[in-house]
Amino acid sequence: MSWYYYSDAKEAKARIKKEIAKRQKKGEPFRVVEAPSGNTKLVKTFWGKAWNDNLESYHDYEYRLPRGRSYLRQGNVYDLLIEPGRVTSTVAGSELYEVRVTIKPLKEDDWNQIKEQCSGQVASMLDLLAGKLGAGVLKILCDPESGLFPKPKEIRFSCTCPDHADMCKHVAATLYGVGVKLDTQPDLFFVLRSVDPTDLLSSSTLEISASQDPSLAEEDLSALFGIEIEAEPVVIESIPEKARKTKPKVGRTKRSTSDK
Numbered sequence: 001m002s003w004y005y006y007s008d009a010k011e012a013k014a015r016i017k018k019e020i021a022k023r024q025k026k027g028e029p030f031r032v033v034e035a036p037s038g039n040t041k042l043v044k045t046f047w048g049k050a051w052n053d054n055l056e057s058y059h060d061y062e063y064r065l066p067r068g069r070s071y072l073r074q075g076n077v078y079d080l081l082i083e084p085g086r087v088t089s090t091v092a093g094s095e096l097y098e099v100r101v102t103i104k105p106l107k108e109d110d111w112n113q114i115k116e117q118c119s120g121q122v123a124s125m126l127d128l129l130a131g132k133l134g135a136g137v138l139k140i141l142c143d144p145e146s147g148l149f150p151k152p153k154e155i156r157f158s159c160t161c162p163d164h165a166d167m168c169k170h171v172a173a174t175l176y177g178v179g180v181k182l183d184t185q186p187d188l189f190f191v192l193r194s195v196d197p198t199d200l201l202s203s204s205t206l207e208i209s210a211s212q213d214p215s216l217a218e219e220d221l222s223a224l225f226g227i228e229i230e231a232e233p234v235v236i237e238s239i240p241e242k243a244r245k246t247k248p249k250v251g252r253t254k255r256s257t258s259d260k
């Protein structure tokens, strides 16, 4: 039940605007995650779609996902950061809430198996990041059991909002925000899973792969995704262990839905 009437909502909006301005003054960027509004497809590329499809396959999450999607489309998700094993963001609701999602790193054995199965079949980084791969490789990478995507039991999340649901709309908005980010920066998927995508390239293709020539990669990726690729430094510090141990800055940690 919502006890926020229109005037309360308006008041909250003004309060949040003020709070954002205050925190920006202190040096927090508050960069909004730009997501298409209305009925335009949320994501367009292979990895963005694959991420969202995987998200929507978690039946435990299905009730919260639509609200999260509209939250994201309305521009309420800020400073979404994807690091090894961790996603953080600030989401505007009635207040500003801090969201943290931790994802267990891909098991070494599983990664080795994926590498072995894909051996010699991934021609270049560009093909991999664009999802231009054979059906066999795609099946291996997207397999719900042994593929690259995290399973619900490997995901934990927390939010500083007072919502007692297992997954609040702020977490759902953040998870969809990851899909939107992957649309323009698909390499972040591999950062999140704490694996090196060049491991999937065979040694002969590695020599000519775009990863060896970052300028070429950026140029081609810009053309490929129709966007300006910012030369943003990729966070490679290995933090999943730490991330799992670190408690959220504020608020309580909620159980993952898979704990049920």
Ligand SMILES: [Zn+2]
Pocket (backbone or CB within 6 Å): 097, 159, 160, 161, 162, 163, 168, 169, 170, 171
């Ligand atoms: Zn929340």
